[in-house]
Amino acid sequence: MWAQSINLVAAAFDISWLYQGLEDFKRTVLRNTFVKILSMIAVFIFIKDSSDVTLYIVIVALSNFLGNFTLWPHALKMLKKVQLKELRPFRHFVPAVTMFVPQIASQLYVQLNRTMLGVMVNEKASGFYQYSDNLIKLVLAFATATGTVMLPHVANAFAQGDMRKVKTMLYKSFDFVSALTYPMMFGIAGVSLTLAPLYYSQAYAPIGTAMFIESIVILMIGWSNVIGTQYLLPVNRVKEFTTSIIVGAVVNIILNFPLIYFDGLNGAMWSTVISEASVTVYQLWGVRHDLDLKLLFKQNWKYLISGVAMFVPVFWLNTHMKASWLWLILKVLLGIVIYVAMVLVMRAPVVDQVKDLIKEHKH
Template sequence: MNKLISNYLFTLSYQILIMITPLITIPYVSRVLQPEGVGIDAYVTSVVQLFILFSVLSIPLYGSKQIAIQSDNHALSKEFFSIFIIQATVSIFVMICYIVFLFASGNHKALYLANVLSILASTLDISWYFIGKEQIKKTTLRNLAVKILGIGLIFAFVRDDEDLLLFVFLNAITLFVGQLIMWVPLLKELKFLKVGKGDITKHVKPILILFIPQLMIQIYVIVNRIILGNVSGETEVGFYAQSNKIIRLVQGIVTSIGIIFLPRMATEFLNQNIGTIKKYISISLQFVLITTIPMTFGLIAITPNFVNWFFGADYIEVNQVLMIMSPVIIFVGLANVFGIQTLIATDQQNKYSISIAFGAICSLIVNFLLVKPLAATGTTIALLVAEGVGAVMSMYFARKYFNLKSLSISFLKYLSASLVMFFAIYYISPLFNVSSITMTIVQILIGTVVYLTGLVLFKDSYLFMILDKLRKSIKRSKVLQS
C-alpha cells in the first residue's frame, strides 16, 4: 500500500503540473491567438489525435498490464519488445497514411506538418512499461522537466496570432522530446532478445479487442469535435475545446489513481486475490466520490466569474458549455474505477467495450441531432450522454466487485455536502468586493471549508482515515529528523 501511495503522489504531482501549465498558459494563449486561432488549433489537434489513436492502439493500457505480471527480467524484456514491435510497425503504417493525408489536405497544411513530431512521439511512447513496473517516479520527474521547458518556450516565442504555427510546433517538439528521453533508463533495464513471430502475434488479438473501446471513446471525443467544426465553425470548436481543457485538468487528479491501480489489480487477479481486489476497488471508489462530486458542483459555482478573467471577454460562451460539461468529472471518475481498474484488470475487456460502444453510439446520435441548433452546447450534451451511459454500464458489469448499498450511501453523503458547498459559494462569495481573480480564490476557500466541515459533521470515516495517515506520516518524519 505504501508503494501505491508513493506512486499516486508522484503521478498526482505530475497531474498538478499538467493543471498548473494550462492555468499559466491558457489565459495567455487565449488572448494571444484569439478564439479563431484557438479553434483552429483544437480542430487540427482533433484530426492529428485520430492518427495517434490508430498509432498506439490500446497498447498503453494493455502493455502496462502485461508488464505488471512478468516475473523476471528475461520475460520482461521479451514481453516489452514483443509489444513494442507491434506498436512500431503500426506507427510506421500510420505515419505513411498521415503523410498522404498531409499532402492531400487543403487547409492548415503547415500545422499538420508540424504535428508530424506528435505522431513520432506516439511511436516512441513507452510510458506503459514504467507504469506496469510501478516506476512512476522515473516518468514523472522527466515529464516535469519537459513540461517546465515547454512553458518557458511558449512565453518566450509565442507573441501574437501570427505565431499559431510556432505554438503548434513547440507543443509537438516538447511532446517528442518528453517521449525520447524515456528511452534512456529503459535501455539500461532491458536486454535485447530475439523475439519470435509467435511472441508477437499472440498479443495482436487482445490489443485489438481492447482497442475497440478506445476507438469508441475517441469517436465521441474527437469525431464529435470535427463534426462541430464542419457544421458550426472553428470558433465554436474553440469554445468547446477550452471548456474540455478545464474538465481534463480537474479529472486528471482522479484518473491518476487508475493509472496506479491497474497494474496492481492485474497482479492480484492473476493470483486470484478477489478479496484484495474488492478492498482496492472500495478505496478507489471512495476516493473518486469524495473528490469528483465537490469538484463538479464547485466548478459550476465558480464558472461565471472564473471564465471572465481566465479566458477573457471573447470567450463568454464558454460559461454555459463548461457548466453543462462539469458532471463529466463524476462520470469519468466512476468509469475509471469500474471500467479500467475493474473490468480491464480482471480480463473482462469485452464488457468494457460494450459499455463504451453503447455510450459512443448514443453520443453520435445526440450530436447529430443537436450540433446544428445548439453548436458547442449540443456537442457538450452529447459528451455528457456518452460518459454517463458508459459509466452506468461499466458499473453494472462490475457489480460483483462492490457493494451497491455502501456506494449509494457514500454518494448521497458527498452529494449533500457538495450541495451545501455550492449554495455557500453562490450566496456568500458575492458579499466580497474584490477582483475577479481574488474572488475565484475566495470561492475555492469557502467551498473547501464548507465541504470539509460537512464531512466532519457526517463523521466520514474515509476523511478521518486520510487525516490519520497524514498525522502518522508527519509524526514519522519528525522522528526521522530527530
C-alpha cells in the same frame, strides 16, 4: 501537419507503460515535470506572435519526443537482452486491438461533437465546446490519475488470484474518487459563469454555461474510470469495457442531432453528459454480480451533501459579486473549507483513508 507529425515519432518511443507496470511512477512524474518546465521556458523565449504557430507546435512536439526518449537509458540498463527469434509479438495483436477500439470510440465522439456543432451551428460554437472541454478535462485529470496508479496494483492482485484484495482496493478507490469528484463537479459549476469570462475574456461568456452543464461529467467519468480502468481492464474483461465506450459513442451520436438542433452548444453539452452517464451505467450494470453496488455507494450521500453545502454559497457569491481573480480565488478557498469541514463533521470514509496514508508515510 508536418510539425505535428513529430508527435507520431514521439509516441513510438513512449515506454511510460513499462514504468507504470513496474509501479515506478516517480521516474515518469519527474520526467514530465522537467519536460513541461523546459517546454514552457522555450515557449516564452521563442514565441513572439501568432505567426509563430508552427514553431510553437515544434517546441511542444519536440518536448514530447525528448521526454519519452529520457526514459530509455534506465530501461536499457534494467532489462535483460533477448533473442529476436524468441519474441512472439503477434499473440498480443488481438488483445491490443481490443484495447485500441475504445480509445478510438471515445475520441470519435469528442471530435464528432465539435464537427457537428461547426456544421449545424457555427465554428464559434465548436470552439466554445473545445474550450469548455479543455478546462473540464484539466480538472478531471486529478481524479482519473488514480486509475493510472491503481491499475497495476489491481492487475497484480488479480494475477495472484487474490480477488478479495481486488474488491477491497476497488471499494476504497471508488470512495476516494467520489470524495474528489463531487467537490470538483460542484466547484466548477459554482464558479463557471465567472471563470470562463475571466480566463478567456467576456467574448467567451457562453463557455460559462457550457462548463456548468459539462461539470456533471467529472463525476460520471470519475466513476467509470474506477469501474472500467481499475477493475474491468486489470481483470481482463476488456470486451465489457469496450462495449461500454461504444454504447456511449452511439448514444452521443444519436442525441447530438436533436439536442444541437434545438439548443446548439448547450445541447451538445447535454448530449456529452448523457453519453458519459450511459457509459457509467452500463459498466455498473456489467459488474452488478461481482461487486456489491449498495456497498459501493453506501457513503456517497455524505459527499453529495458536502458538495451541495459548498455549491450554494459559492454560486450565490459568484452571481452576486463583481467578477475578479481575487474574488474567484477567495470563493474557491471558501468552497474547499466548507467541503472539508462537512466531510470531517460527517466522518466520511475518506477521512480514515487519509489518516491511514499519513501513518504509512510516517512509517
